[in-house]
Amino acid sequence: MGRISRGEQCSVNGCNVRAEYSVSYDEARVLENSGYKLRVVHGRVYLCRKHYKELKKLKKSESKILKWRFKT
Ligand SMILES: [Zn+2]
Known part of the structure; x- marks a missing residue:
C-alpha cells in the first residue's frame, strides 16, 4: 500500500x-x-482520499468478521 504519483x-x-x-485488489475487495x-x-x-479512508474504515470493521466469513 503506498502513495502514487499524479495521473x-x-x-x-x-x-x-x-x-x-494504490492498493492491491486483494485489499480493496472489502470495498466490493x-x-x-x-x-x-x-x-x-487506485483510490482517492475519500475512498481510501472508506477502505480503512471497512477493513477495521470487517477484520473481525473475516475470520469466519472467508476461509482461505
Ligand atoms: Zn474515489
Whole structure:
C-alpha cells in the first residue's frame, strides 16, 4: 500500500477524483463486498482520499468478521 504519483483516477465506479493511493485488489475487495464497483488495473486499485479512508474504515470493521466469513 503506498502513495502514487499524479495521473490516476480513483478506481471506484462513478468517482472521478484523482487517486492518491494504490492498493492491491486483494485489499480493496472489502470495498466490493460493501457494494462499490471497482475498476481493477493489473491487479491494482487506485483510490482517492475519500475512498481510501472508506477502505480503512471497512477493513477495521470487517477484520473481525473475516475470520469466519472467508476461509482461505
Ligand atoms: Zn474515489
